[in-house]
Amino acid sequence: xxxxxxxxTLSILILGLGVAVITTPRTVHSVVxxxxxxxxxxxxxxxxxxxxxxxxxxxxxxxxxxxxYLFVVMLVNLKRQPEEHQDPRRLAKIGLGLSGAMLVxxxxxxxxxxxxxxxxxxxxxxxxxxxxxxxxxxWLLYTDYLIPFxxxxxxxxxxxxxxIILARREL
Amino acid sequence: MLEITPAHxxxxxxxxxxIGVIGVLVRRNIIIVFMAIxxxxxxxxxxxxxxxxxLQNLIGQVFVVFVIAVAAAEAAVGxxxxxxxxRNKETVNIDEMNVMRW
Numbered sequence: 001x002x003x004x005x006x007x008x009t010l011s012i013l014i015l016g017l018g019v020a021v022i023t024t025p026r027t028v029h030s031v032v033x034x035x036x037x038x039x040x041x042x043x044x045x046x047x048x049x050x051x052x053x054x055x056x057x058x059x060x061x062x063x064x065x066x067x068x069y070l071f072v073v074m075l076v077n078l079k080r081q082p083e084e085h086q087d088p089r090r091l092a093k094i095g096l097g098l099s100g101a102m103l104v105x106x107x108x109x110x111x112x113x114x115x116x117x118x119x120x121x122x123x124x125x126x127x128x129x130x131x132x133x134x135x136x137x138x139w140l141l142y143t144d145y146l147i148p149f150x151x152x153x154x155x156x157x158x159x160x161x162x163x164i165i166l167a168r169r170e171l
Numbered sequence: 172m173l174e175i176t177p178a179h180x181x182x183x184x185x186x187x188x189x190i191g192v193i194g195v196l197v198r199r200n201i202i203i204v205f206m207a208i209x210x211x212x213x214x215x216x217x218x219x220x221x222x223x224x225x226l227q228n229l230i231g232q233v234f235v236v237f238v239i240a241v242a243a244a245e246a247a248v249g250x251x252x253x254x255x256x257x258r259n260k261e262t263v264n265i266d267e268m269n270v271m272r273w
Contacts, residue, residue: 004173011183018187018210022194027202034206041213048180048224050232053216053239060239065209065246072250073202076257090266095196103189107182114178124227133232140233152240159244166251 006047013040031069038062052134180221187214201263205249212242 017037024030038061045054128136141149187210194207216235223231257263 001173003175007175007179007183011179014183015186015190018190021210022190022198022203022207027200030203030206034209037210038213041217044217045220048220050220050223050235053220053232053235056236056239057216060243061209061213065243068246068250069202069206072253075254076202076263090199092197096193099189099192099196102192103185106185106189110178110181110185114176133229136229137232137236140229141236145233148237152237155244156240159247163247163251166248167254 003047007044010040010044010047014044027073028070031066031073034069035062035066038066050133052137177221177225180217184214184218184221187211187217199264199266201253201265201268204265205246205253209242209246212238 014037017033017040020033021030021037024033038057042054042057042062045051045057128139130136130139191207191209191211191214194210195204198204198207216238219231219235219238223229223235253263256268260267
């Protein structure tokens, strides 16, 4: 019951804020709605008992990425709104229809696959020598997924160097 | 209705993903297009976490950590490219980004 209330409230908030992100004419308002959307998703992670990911979501998304967006919005000082210039070859209506069709298809797949039989498949993790979400996630990251973890760190280093070089004055 | 199954989370995630697709296909401001891409990545993360909870298996959450790392790298490089482009052309309209169009 409590999970249902939390889920429906958070769903309405997440979807409403998502629509607000892509419909607001001002870019700064859009960024603010994006922060609120990320915070609601973090609360949804807490409902799903993924506390470490909730903290990471707030730190990385709401704290890091969105601040990056805000800096870019400040730096990009627009003299004219980007929506004024229209490419006649652009077919926005067809794009809207296609994404609606994609939503219907995805929902149909989900409803069909869950209406056949209730799946009771569980594939529980092997027993951990530690307790708690953060400890178990750290255990997985530093044992089975050590190489992807290190590759991710190299990817972040490359992205940092690339972003610095791209944003330098004399390019 | 009151029982929350992974199907509920999947439908929420599909709806959020569709909102992101609409943003990418319809808007012309490239900053908002980037934000729509972040929304789509978030939709995928919701799905992964929901199934990690359903299957009692933490591997889904491990993948969410990697998705967040890739999203951070993508945002940094994408916004760097956007700044370099804005310095040259004074616009963020994706319809005017046709220098390399065939």
